[in-house]
Amino acid sequence: MSDIIRRDPRREWIARNRLHPLHDSVANAVQGEVRGPSGLLRKNPHQVGSIGPNGLKRIDRLKGNAVAGVGNKRSAANQETVLPLHKVDNPDFYIVVVPDMIGGRLSGHDKDILGLAHTMTSTIEGTGAVVAVCFGESKEAHYDLAGVDRLIHLSASEYEGFAPEARLTALTHIEAQLAPKHWLFPDSIHGGSDLGSRLAARLGERPATQAWQVSSEKTVCRGAGGSLDITRQTPRILMLLEECGEAIDETRHEALAIEVDGISVSEPALQDKGLMDVDPSAIPLAEAEFILSAGNGIHNWDQFHKAATILGATEGASRVAVDDGFMPRFRQVGATGTWVTARVYLAVGISGAIQHMQGIGQCDKVVAINTDAGCDMVKRAALSVIGDSEEILAELMLLAQARKKGSQEEQSDAA
Amino acid sequence: MQPNVVSLVSIGRHPQSGRARRAEQDGRGVELGLKLAGEKLSVLHVGNPEEPVLRQYVGMGLPAMTVLKQDETADAVPALSDYLQQEKIDIVLTGVRSESGESSGMVPYLLAEKLGWPVVARVADIVSIKDGVAEVLLALPRGQRRSVTVKLPFIASVDNAAAPARQSAFGPGQRARMESVNTHGEVDQIRVNWQEAPAKPRPKRLKTVKAKTAADRFKAATAKPQGGSGKVMKNESAAEKAKAIFDLLIEENVIR
Incomplete structure (x- = not known):
């Protein structure tokens, strides 16, 4: 065949004339590329799209990506996406993660480490499973979404609270049973670095601490008080900084339980005597858990200080209250003061300037009285109360005092 | 009876200028040791006895200190454990992490494993010592404290929450005796293969939007962060409002 484009003027005329009796057969017969006289690609606009349910022509320009269309909005809302299940049947090796489990839940730090464990398993030869070892009571409902292939949950009472020695004994048992390729700990003040150091000393391994860039061969960790990057071979025991990896979010995992038997915990050398009552005003504002903060709306300052002591809250203040001389400068919350991380922030008479809102950006629950x-x-705020702060603080103090009295009576009854 | 206390000290590093200084946590360790044992506290360092920074530790009110003379590349733990085994010691105080070298914070744990003593991490204070049992306050996150009892002898790492180190006097520090003990240290073989470089700032994690279509990406870029304001109580009585706040405080477990 020659390359010369041959034209059939009669067919073209029929194709143009939609009233011609042969038009349909000619128009449908033209398939694939159609070139114009100058060789340009021609599209037939009459053949694009399809006829919709009410007889109108519809052209899909999203190429089938229009998931959240008007018509199927309701069905999309009901549909819950089920992530693909990552299954490990007969693992060749294990990587064990010991999460902090602050408050019985996996923290962001823990999830990052689980994600990192998965990137490590994928680069090591053979199939590996990620094991999480959790101590004490657990409130976590989504181990499967965090990337836990196997779960060892030790909920006996001897692991509850402060029990580094009992936990170490359990970890050495797990070491004997699973012989994991790597042990990953969060390098945190919540107990992760303590437990990791204990295990490393017991096993005689040299751990990498403050590691932040980890692959299966090389590890970069901070040294010399954070002023040095040490590049070294990846050891068996790693203590990892925050944001060392990406958390799992595209797969589900099995979270199958593994039983560990025969752990005999001996009498610990460290005897836990419980948490102490700490003077809330002595806790630095930046790390206080519960802050009662005062602003321009406070007129009775004696009552405010009394409320803070009765509720056991650390005192904070807005800039206005500090500038007016009612509170010291180190109590100021906000962009020019302290950036707080409280779990509960009770703002009394603070309307919320943007600088103040920046300062409380990391707070979980904000309660406003205004x-x-x-x-x-x-x-x-998660809960706002509109009204006079003096009245409400007085009622709050009554409630707190009644609760204290109730618990004291209970104790005396028990005694 | 006064306990035998040893404070292990290291050469610190000022975070901004990088100059050698009295290490923050070791200084606190010496302060705690002074509180427990007074002038009888022994201060121990492994390394170069000529180092001028060591004078800052003895300048806190001590007549002398001991230095186990060793090369900088050598491992400090064997020399330390040999020395500590010879003496009759009740408490060893260290910092949590050194400010130079690897700063892994493993020294107290390795010593404890070698000597067979318990280790207490992140101590804020040692309250009392009675009948061979010490009551120790541990520093927890968010300024909380936990009370723990432990039998002597033990090793404690001193947290930043402990009492700050007192000012160091220059003259007494210069006049104090430096007792140097020769030890033969082995070169740390694992560390020889490491590469060290000044710390790079860590990249900040970016918010990545995993959207499949342009419409989803657009929504993710333009949608306001959920300002779904919570419950607002307006017309209830003051008692009801206070009750609602109080319930929330109890639910969040901030009122004990």
């Missing part, structure tokens, strides 16, 4: 229902603090 007279103005439209202020920014009320918009940010």
Whole structure:
């Protein structure tokens, strides 16, 4: 065949004339590329799209990606995406992660480490399973979504609370049973680095601490008080900094339980005598758990200080209260003061300037007491109460005192 | 009876200028040791006895200190454990992490494993010592404290929450005796193969949007962070409002 484009003027004329009796057969017969006289690609707009349910022509320009269309919005909302299940049947090796489990749940740090464990298993030859070892009571419901292939949950009472020695004994048993390729610990003040160091000393391994860039061969960790990057071979025991890996979010995992038997915990040398009562005003504002913060709306300052002592809260203040001389400068919360990380922040009479809102950005629960229902603090708060702060603080103090009395009576009854 | 206390000290590093200084946590360890044993506290360092920074530790009110003379590349733990085994010691105080070298914080754990003593991590204070049992306060996150009792002898690492080190006096520090003990250290073979470089700033994690379509990406880029304001109580009585706040505080477990 020659390359010369041959034209059939009669067929073209029929194709143009939609009233011609042969038009349909000619128009449908033209398939694939159609070139114009100058060799340009021609599209027939009459053949694009399809006829919709009510007789109108519909052209899909999203190439089939229009998932959240108007018509199927309702069905999309009901549909819950089921992530693909990552299955490990007969693992060749194990990587054990010992998460902190602050408050019985996996923290962001823990999840990052589980994600890192999976990237490590994928680069090591053979199939590996990621094992999580959890101590004490667990409130975590989604081990499967965090990337736990196997779960060792030791919930006996001897592991509860402060029990580094009992936990170490359990870990040495797991070492004997599974012989894991790597042990990963969070390098945190919540007990992860303590437990990791204990295990490393017991096993005689040299751990990598403060590691932040880890592959199966090489590890970069911080040294000399954070001023040095040490590049070294990846050891068996690693203590990892925050954001060392990406958390799992595209797969589900089995979270099958592994039983560990025959752990005999001997009498610990460290006897836990429980948490101490700490003076809340002595806790630095930046790390206080519960802050009662005062702003321009406070008029009775004696009552405010009394409320803080009765509730056991650390005192904070907005800039106005500090500038007016009611509170010391180190109590100021906000961009020019302290950036706080409290779990509960009770803002009394603070309307919420943007600098103040920046300072409380990391707080979990904000409670506002204010007279103005439209202020920014009320918009940010999980619970807002509109009214006079003096009355509400007085009622709060009554409630706290009644609770204290109740618990004291209970104790005396028990005694 | 005063306990036999040893404080292990190292050469610190100022975080901004990088100059050698009295290490923050070791200084606190010496301060705690002074509180427990007074002038009888022995301060121990492994390394170069000529180092001028060591004078800052003895300048805190001590007549002398001991230095186990060793090369910088050598491992400090064997020399330390040999020395500590010879003496009759009740408490060994260290910092949590050194400010130079590997700063792995493993020294107290390795010593404890070699000597067979318990190790208490992140101590804020040692409250009392009675009948061979010490009551120790541990520093927990968020300024909380836990009380723990432990039998002597033990090793404790001193947290930043402990009492700050007192000012060091220059003259007494210069006049103090430096007792140097020769030890033969083995070169740390594993460490020879490491590469060290000044610390690079760590990359900040970016928020990645995993959207399949342009519409989803657009929504992720433009949607406001959920301002779904919580419960607002307006017309209830003051008692009801206070009750709601109090319930939330109890639910969050901040009122004990």
